[in-house]
Amino acid sequence: LYMDVWNSSMSNGAGINQGALNSGSNQKFTFTHLGDGMYKIIANHSGMSMDINNFNKANGARVEQYPYNATTNQQFILVSTGDGYYKIVARHSGRIVEVAGASTASGAIVQQWDNNNQTCGQWKLVPAASSQTSVLIQAEDYSAMSGIQVEATTDTGGGSNVGYTETGDWLAYNSINFPTTGSYLIEYRVASAVTGGRLSSDLNGGTIVLGNVDIPNTGGWQNWQTVSQTVNVNAGTYNFGIYIQNTGMNINWIKITKVGAGLAAKTASVQTEEAPEETVLNVYPSPVENTLFTTTDLSGGDVKIVNAQSGNTVLSKKSNGNSIDVSHLAKGIYLIVFEKDGKQTIKRFIKK
Secondary structure (H helix, E strand, C coil), X not given: CEEEEHHHCCCCCCXXXXXXXXXXXXXXXXXXXXXXXXXXXXXXXXXXXXXXXXXXXXXXXXXXXXXXXXXXXXXXXXXXXXXXXXXXXXXXXXXXXXXXXXXXXCCCEEEEECCCCCHHHCECCCCCCCCCCEEEEECCCCCEEECCEEEECXXXXXXXXXECCCCCCEEEEXXXXXXXXXXXXXXXXXXXXXXXXXXXXXXCCXXXXXXXXXXXXXCEEEEEEEEEEEEEECCEEEEEEEEEEECCCEEEEEEEXXXXXXXXXXXXXXXXXXXXXXXXXXXXXXXXXXXXXXXXXXXXXXXXXXXXXXXCEEEEEECCCCEEECCCCCCEEEEEEEEECCEEEEEEEEEC
16 A cells, blocks of 8 residues: 555645555655755645654654654655665654554554564655656765765755865766666756866766866855756666866765756756665664664674764774664764775764
């Protein structure tokens, strides 16, 4: 059965249940990436957000729709189960969205509950028909790079950006799908405090060159603007690359959108993905009280936690599984650094 705003209600606080497929807009939701693996989930028929009633952190709190106001009870982390389904984790509570009582009946309510790996808390994301296809790439989620550093960003949605670029540095993102042949809009979210920055993009290690983009002086390394280019690409799956032609830019994200008849609607779907990348590493919940979880098992890797204000390392150990005890940390903002198989990933979290 499908997640459903019951009776297609347009009311604030209308409950979300499960129901038989009716192909209505009350069973279609837009997932918008807010950065650092968090999403807002908007009901297409009403434009309202999935919401945990009244910031409730208890088991059994009702899942409903409510106008989006960017609060943590309206932000969710997606965790792949590895078999095509996802857990939807409420940021404010760390609990997952599930069907109450594991009911298989149409009309059963949707609520939050402790994560027990219950199948009633695992959801398949089925893309709805659309005239437009987009993919959002977080700049720090590269498959390979040279000369790149990662730092926390103050851009909308938070998370991290890449920076400290030098001429000749590069980033590569594997397995980026261009589903049909034609024109694509590539948008880059950038910040710069200097003039003269330039990057180029390419496919498959430079065998297909897409062209250059000039990066403006935005007035600061955390003053963000979006610049873009339009390119023609044959349908296929490629490794997408960025090469720093001339230094002077931070990059938060890259968005690739199929354009054509749907171009006029582009601005209405900024930062929307059909489905999240299963390989992205995220941490949750944040704020966290005792145990921080990762969406990927990092056994055998190294983990380090750094105080974001002082820069001091407060924990350094081998990773074991997908949970880390942070109960001993003082309140504050921290960066957690994972290293495994030659790849480094940095995420931010808040200790409460």
